[in-house]
Amino acid sequence: MSTAKSRAEVEKFMNGLVKRNPGEPEFHQAVREVVEDLMPYVLNNEDYLHARILERMTEPDRIVIFRVSWEDDAGNVRVNRAWRVQFNNSIGPYKGGMRFHPSVNLSILKFLGFEQVFKNSLTGLPMGGGKGGSNFNPKGKSDREIMRFCHSLMIELHRHVGEDTDVPAGDIGVGGREISYLFGQYKRLANEFTGILTGKGLSFGGSLVRTEATGYGCVYFCEDMLKNKGDSLEGKTCLVSGSGNVAIYTVEKATQMGARVVTMSDSSGFIYDKDGIDHEKLEFIKDLKEVRRGRISEYADRYKNAKFFNGKRPWSVPADVAFPCATQNEINHQEAKTLLKNGIIAVSEGANMPTELEGVHEFRKARILFGPAKAANAGGVAVSGLEQSQNSLRLSWGREEVDAKLKEIMINIHQQCVEYGKEGKNHVDYVKGANLAGFVKVAESMLAYGIV
Numbered sequence: 241m242s243t244a245k246s247r248a249e250v251e252k253f254m255n256g257l258v259k260r261n262p263g264e265p266e267f268h269q270a271v272r273e274v275v276e277d278l279m280p281y282v283l284n285n286e287d288y289l290h291a292r293i294l295e296r297m298t299e300p301d302r303i304v305i306f307r308v309s310w311e312d313d314a315g316n317v318r319v320n321r322a323w324r325v326q327f328n329n330s331i332g333p334y335k336g337g338m339r340f341h342p343s344v345n346l347s348i349l350k351f352l353g354f355e356q357v358f359k360n361s362l363t364g365l366p367m368g369g370g371k372g373g374s375n376f377n378p379k380g381k382s383d384r385e386i387m388r389f390c391h392s393l394m395i396e397l398h399r400h401v402g403e404d405t406d407v408p409a410g411d412i413g414v415g416g417r418e419i420s421y422l423f424g425q426y427k428r429l430a431n432e433f434t435g436i437l438t439g440k441g442l443s444f445g446g447s448l449v450r451t452e453a454t455g456y457g458c459v460y461f462c463e464d465m466l467k468n469k470g471d472s473l474e475g476k477t478c479l480v481s482g483s484g485n486v487a488i489y490t491v492e493k494a495t496q497m498g499a500r501v502v503t504m505s506d507s508s509g510f511i512y513d514k515d516g517i518d519h520e521k522l523e524f525i526k527d528l529k530e531v532r533r534g535r536i537s538e539y540a541d542r543y544k545n546a547k548f549f550n551g552k553r554p555w556s557v558p559a560d561v562a563f564p565c566a567t568q569n570e571i572n573h574q575e576a577k578t579l580l581k582n583g584i585i586a587v588s589e590g591a592n593m594p595t596e597l598e599g600v601h602e603f604r605k606a607r608i609l610f611g612p613a614k615a616a617n618a619g620g621v622a623v624s625g626l627e628q629s630q631n632s633l634r635l636s637w638g639r640e641e642v643d644a645k646l647k648e649i650m651i652n653i654h655q656q657c658v659e660y661g662k663e664g665k666n667h668v669d670y671v672k673g674a675n676l677a678g679f680v681k682v683a684e685s686m687l688a689y690g691i692v
Contacts, residue, residue, distance in 0.1 A: 337411030435631025455489025457619015
């Protein structure tokens, strides 16, 4: 199949998708990135063409949209909107997080759900793809207000989820507190104690290493990429964006593996510490962000060798490895070029789709080690899947056992990416590898079911 014909088919497909899904730029971006790699493969497979697999795979099975009414501490009635996008359950129950943030809209949730289909497929666990959330902002809200919102949301959501149907988890704005409120209300409404949510507390069905899993897995994947080239993280200077759960445990694991992490950030800007963010400093950040819910600028007030850059992102700092762990589209085209100019050799995505499409093209063209989110940050959903298994078995595995299983899953994901993305003797296109490896398992299952 000629490259020109493939490009023409991509444009034709995307024109149709954009027409059917107007005003959804994040979803368009996520689909285009995948379809650019899949189109030549699909065009060479008559079964996929005849069954219109790409058209079916880019259309969610269903989308539930509902109102969430709740009362704040002052007695005011508040109204938010919530969604659950059940994208594809060909290889298992829908699985994907719930996000609470003012920016949440249908486009973002569809992009996340679509990515989740491929990510979950790569883990090797029986999980389909889904995503959900609300435009509710938990920042500045009291525990009682968050509880009332979560309880109200679950009154509707519980009709659409179940351990064999759809198993939500946490995401941005949804941590242990929110999961606990959601699970408590589900348990009351359904009158059953089942593993309907993951990310639960250890005392009621949660899994060890779940909190650390996305960050740890992102570092494990990066180490696997480097190891495949005869290198390692030891001695490398690393940039990390974000200061939430994923970022914190990316820093923790990278530091344990001998790297020197020099940046973290939040929505106000980033801190640069040339001495590195060691264990003691990271404990300060954990307390700052998880307990006191402060701003990252306080780090520079505490550690005088550090500098705070107001309103900026860390991608101008020279380093060897970058871990974007904050949010989608946080590395634009110019920032990708700056990273390359400054000598970056590897990027491992901890957030979902943190690099704009033009930036992805720059990284791929430069042939650096680039671990896309659907592969590199799959550790979180992998341990969510392990939590489901433990709930079904009515037992709990120890920390070392769960961490070993996480490492094994990340190694297997890396091997799949190498198998499908190897180009010549010395290069692996991890984006292509992840897209193809994630696609094949789901597509073959859809073919087997017939036209459903």
